[in-house]
Amino acid sequence: MSASNKALVDPEKLDRLAQVAVSVGLGLQEGQDLVMTAPIVAAPLARRIAEHAYKAGAGIVTTLFSDEELTLARYRYAPDFSFDRATGWLYDGIAKAFSENAARLAIYAEDPMLLANEDPDKVGRANKANSIAYTPVREKITGFDINWTILSYPNPTWAKKIFPNDDEDTAVKKLADAIFAATRVDQADPVAAWKTHNANLHRKTAQLNGQRFHALHFTGPGTDLTVGLADGHEWKGGASLAKNGTTCNPNLPSEEVFTTPHAMRVDGYVRSTKPLSHQGTLIDGIEMRFKAGKIIEARATRGEQVLLKVLDTDEGSRRLGEVALVPHSSPISKSGLLFYNTLYDENAACHIALGQCYSDCFIDGAKLTVEEITARGGNRSFIHIDWMIGSGEIDVDGLDASGNRTAVMRKGEWV
Amino acid sequence: MSASNKALVDPEKLDRLAQVAVSVGLGLQEGQDLVMTAPIVAAPLARRIAEHAYKAGAGIVTTLFSDEELTLARYRYAPDFSFDRATGWLYDGIAKAFSENAARLAIYAEDPMLLANEDPDKVGRANKANSIAYTPVREKITGFDINWTILSYPNPTWAKKIFPNDDEDTAVKKLADAIFAATRVDQADPVAAWKTHNANLHRKTAQLNGQRFHALHFTGPGTDLTVGLADGHEWKGGASLAKNGTTCNPNLPSEEVFTTPHAMRVDGYVRSTKPLSHQGTLIDGIEMRFKAGKIIEARATRGEQVLLKVLDTDEGSRRLGEVALVPHSSPISKSGLLFYNTLYDENAACHIALGQCYSDCFIDGAKLTVEEITARGGNRSFIHIDWMIGSGEIDVDGLDASGNRTAVMRKGEWV
Numbered sequence: 001m002s003a004s005n006k007a008l009v010d011p012e013k014l015d016r017l018a019q020v021a022v023s024v025g026l027g028l029q030e031g032q033d034l035v036m037t038a039p040i041v042a043a044p045l046a047r048r049i050a051e052h053a054y055k056a057g058a059g060i061v062t063t064l065f066s067d068e069e070l071t072l073a074r075y076r077y078a079p080d081f082s083f084d085r086a087t088g089w090l091y092d093g094i095a096k097a098f099s100e101n102a103a104r105l106a107i108y109a110e111d112p113m114l115l116a117n118e119d120p121d122k123v124g125r126a127n128k129a130n131s132i133a134y135t136p137v138r139e140k141i142t143g144f145d146i147n148w149t150i151l152s153y154p155n156p157t158w159a160k161k162i163f164p165n166d167d168e169d170t171a172v173k174k175l176a177d178a179i180f181a182a183t184r185v186d187q188a189d190p191v192a193a194w195k196t197h198n199a200n201l202h203r204k205t206a207q208l209n210g211q212r213f214h215a216l217h218f219t220g221p222g223t224d225l226t227v228g229l230a231d232g233h234e235w236k237g238g239a240s241l242a243k244n245g246t247t248c249n250p251n252l253p254s255e256e257v258f259t260t261p262h263a264m265r266v267d268g269y270v271r272s273t274k275p276l277s278h279q280g281t282l283i284d285g286i287e288m289r290f291k292a293g294k295i296i297e298a299r300a301t302r303g304e305q306v307l308l309k310v311l312d313t314d315e316g317s318r319r320l321g322e323v324a325l326v327p328h329s330s331p332i333s334k335s336g337l338l339f340y341n342t343l344y345d346e347n348a349a350c351h352i353a354l355g356q357c358y359s360d361c362f363i364d365g366a367k368l369t370v371e372e373i374t375a376r377g378g379n380r381s382f383i384h385i386d387w388m389i390g391s392g393e394i395d396v397d398g399l400d401a402s403g404n405r406t407a408v409m410r411k412g413e414w415v
Numbered sequence: 416m417s418a419s420n421k422a423l424v425d426p427e428k429l430d431r432l433a434q435v436a437v438s439v440g441l442g443l444q445e446g447q448d449l450v451m452t453a454p455i456v457a458a459p460l461a462r463r464i465a466e467h468a469y470k471a472g473a474g475i476v477t478t479l480f481s482d483e484e485l486t487l488a489r490y491r492y493a494p495d496f497s498f499d500r501a502t503g504w505l506y507d508g509i510a511k512a513f514s515e516n517a518a519r520l521a522i523y524a525e526d527p528m529l530l531a532n533e534d535p536d537k538v539g540r541a542n543k544a545n546s547i548a549y550t551p552v553r554e555k556i557t558g559f560d561i562n563w564t565i566l567s568y569p570n571p572t573w574a575k576k577i578f579p580n581d582d583e584d585t586a587v588k589k590l591a592d593a594i595f596a597a598t599r600v601d602q603a604d605p606v607a608a609w610k611t612h613n614a615n616l617h618r619k620t621a622q623l624n625g626q627r628f629h630a631l632h633f634t635g636p637g638t639d640l641t642v643g644l645a646d647g648h649e650w651k652g653g654a655s656l657a658k659n660g661t662t663c664n665p666n667l668p669s670e671e672v673f674t675t676p677h678a679m680r681v682d683g684y685v686r687s688t689k690p691l692s693h694q695g696t697l698i699d700g701i702e703m704r705f706k707a708g709k710i711i712e713a714r715a716t717r718g719e720q721v722l723l724k725v726l727d728t729d730e731g732s733r734r735l736g737e738v739a740l741v742p743h744s745s746p747i748s749k750s751g752l753l754f755y756n757t758l759y760d761e762n763a764a765c766h767i768a769l770g771q772c773y774s775d776c777f778i779d780g781a782k783l784t785v786e787e788i789t790a791r792g793g794n795r796s797f798i799h800i801d802w803m804i805g806s807g808e809i810d811v812d813g814l815d816a817s818g819n820r821t822a823v824m825r826k827g828e829w830v
């Protein structure tokens with residue numbers, strides 16, 4: 001991070017973002033340790049978060065920094081066998097910290113194009129090896145064993161991707177403003193604003209939970225997809241109660257309501273409406289065909305090789321683990337920006353996720369065994385990758401078991 | 416790291432330092448993973464090291480970055496109980512990586528005064544908790560299970576401490592030059608220079624091993640100390656053969672020859688000749704009295720509270736685990752600089768270490784059990800802290816079991 005960059009990001013709002021991350025995002029409890037991941041470039045935010053976490057009573061805050069140049073060094077100089085390896089010892093350690101009730105915070109601010117020029121075979125293999133080794137961590141996160149949250153920071157390389165026609169300083173400023181707006185820290189009382197927002201999301205999930213649809217039907221340009229919902233599925237959105245008794249907001253921002261699809265009951269075809277930035281590779285123009293829950297055809301106009309490698313990760317990577325509804329008029333969508341960052345783009349559009357489901361998205365999910373979740377239609381995989389299928393042109397219907405329709409969204413808006 | 420700082424450090428020499436770290440320091444083997452620790456400010460060196468490690472065939476290089484501001488945030492804002500906690504999960508993970516044959520590299524470039532203004536009680540407690548949690552890592556390092564090395568980088572806050580009268584840029588340049596000189600990367604062929612240097616150190620250890628002294632006797636201003644040597648001790652220096660079959664140079668620079676004292680046979684008094692920078696606290700004017708191996712009196716003119724806390728870590732922290740001989744004319748000593756960094760200062764003067772011994776410093780050490788090492792006089796502790804007792808005024812004699820004397824050093828130089 002250059003010295004000039006530091007001044008570009010309003011230090012007061014950055015501090016409020018850190019405060020919101022600790023109080024609203026994590027709901028950090030006195031005595032909890034915190035494991036934070038962040039790119040080096042986001043160190044100014046990581047430092048503010050550490051301060052607020054300690055003020056909230058954290059034991060030890062451990063920050064695991066990544067560095068884009070170190071990531072690239074591997075792709076450029078490592079021997080071939082490197083790309084089938086992963087740091088299992090580190091992930092096992094993090095999982096151990098979680099099992100000792102540490103909270104988890106991720107600052108997600110990667111250059112979406114970081115690996116654009118690297119060998120897609122190496123990228124795909126490294127992603128797969130990493131996804132497998134990450135399992136003990138991912139299981140504790142998707143199972144909400146502990147409170148966790150993800151937020152972003154205006155990394156210059158990322159900012160330039162969103163605002164290619166601006167100089168770097170202007171791009172960073174604009175991205176910082178977009179982040180502050182989306183996380184409500186530009187409002188007078190961000191904590192109160194999140195309370196209101198969470199209440200609105202909970203009202204919507206309560207309505208959908210009352211409707212108990214058997215399936216959702218998405219129609220729009222290039223899309224005619226029926227997504228069966230898991231037996232005993234529960235809609236979630238906004239604040240979540242983790243198994244350790246803590247209420248957290250896992251995504252900052254968060255505009256979605258989401259639940260678990262039935263892994264065996266997804267049929268039809270679907271086209272992506274925004275590019276997906278996956279681990280430094282841009283995947284665009286995705287088209288997929290599903291039969292009985294499984295992807296039987298998949299292509300992309302860009303990044304297809306990495307996408308196909310993802311689909312070959314395991315049995316569950318060709319099935320869905322999440323379906324989410326986001327109105328086209330959501331604030332992030334209204335910004336008109338394409339963020340090339342799933343945390344932002346998935347909160348601007350209806351989306352589906354390949355791979356692992358959230359056990360949380362079942363009635364009494366915390367009490368269900370893995371086998372019970374599978375029996376209800378919950379998918380299991382080493383991956384969980386959201387991609388966007390919503391727009392102002394999409395309609396969504398709810399179907400009951402007999403096929404009776406209820407309009408849920410029209411032209412991307414709640415009915 | 417400021418943008419200007421980057422240019423201050425000669426990029427070609429930095430690259431050669433990274434090369435020397437990987438080839439001479441680690442002797443990294445094809446297929447080994449590498450766990451690197453570094454302050455964020457040393458990222459430019461960490462990146463060069465990662466590149467050379469991958470070129471040498473490393474599987475995955477994992478860099479665990481520390482950050483001075485994050486360290487300070489804990490002391491300033493964390494609740495009191497934090498200072499009795501440590502990140503055991505992370506150390507257990509690193510130990511696991513070592514047990515899977517990962518090599519270890521540490522970039523040691525801390526601000527020696529980082530914690531100077533923090534509560535010494537908190538500093539002492541945090542050090543103790545950390546030392547205990549670090550045990551699985553320390554055991555694999557001191558036992559030379561794997562190849563490892565430590566080197567430094569010209570951190571601006573550290574440079575200003577060494578060169579207080581220079582502006583920061585000049586201080587960084589001067590420290591960079593001192594590091595390049597001490598690690599021989601300013602020479603035409605650094606690898607050949609290290610080969611010659613290692614041969615010289617091995618000649619000296621061979622001589623001392625042939626003499627099989629029962630004890631060493633140090634005399635000088637404020638010092639009259641007899642350090643019994645462990646039964647079956649072996650002198651080491653320069654390149655070391657790790658148990659994984661790899662030859663490494665554990666310290667860059669390294670000018671010392673060292674062995675294991677007998678934990679029960681150290682008697683007399685000793686005064687430090689240089690300040691000791693210990694985990695961000697400066698400890699100066701150390702005076703200690705030993706009886707039957709144990710420290711029975713200890714004081715310091717500065718940092719005494721942290722020192723006394725260190726001595727209370729465990730039973731072994733009041734006994735010696737290392738004695739090392741370094742001629743006063745060693746290149747680092749001749750630079751006339753006080754580095755406030757043990758890696759440098761211990762290679763400019765004879766020194767002793769409180770705490771854990773190196774099992775490597777015994778004949779057939781790799782085959783000895785912990786009990787056998789203890790029976791031979793090897794000390795065991797959660798700490799290993801070197802401090803300097805050598806100078807141009809110190810004499811060292813070797814004693815045999817009957818008390819017959821052989822002159823080893825006079826006025827700090829080999830006889």
Ligand SMILES: [Zn+2]
Pocket residue numbers: 256258322324346351386
């Ligand atoms: Zn989602």
Ligand SMILES: [Zn+2]
Pocket residue numbers: 322353384385386
């Ligand atoms: Zn998702």
Ligand SMILES: [Zn+2]
Pocket residue numbers: 671673737739761766801
């Ligand atoms: Zn030493």
Ligand SMILES: [Zn+2]
Pocket residue numbers: 737768799800801
């Ligand atoms: Zn030592």
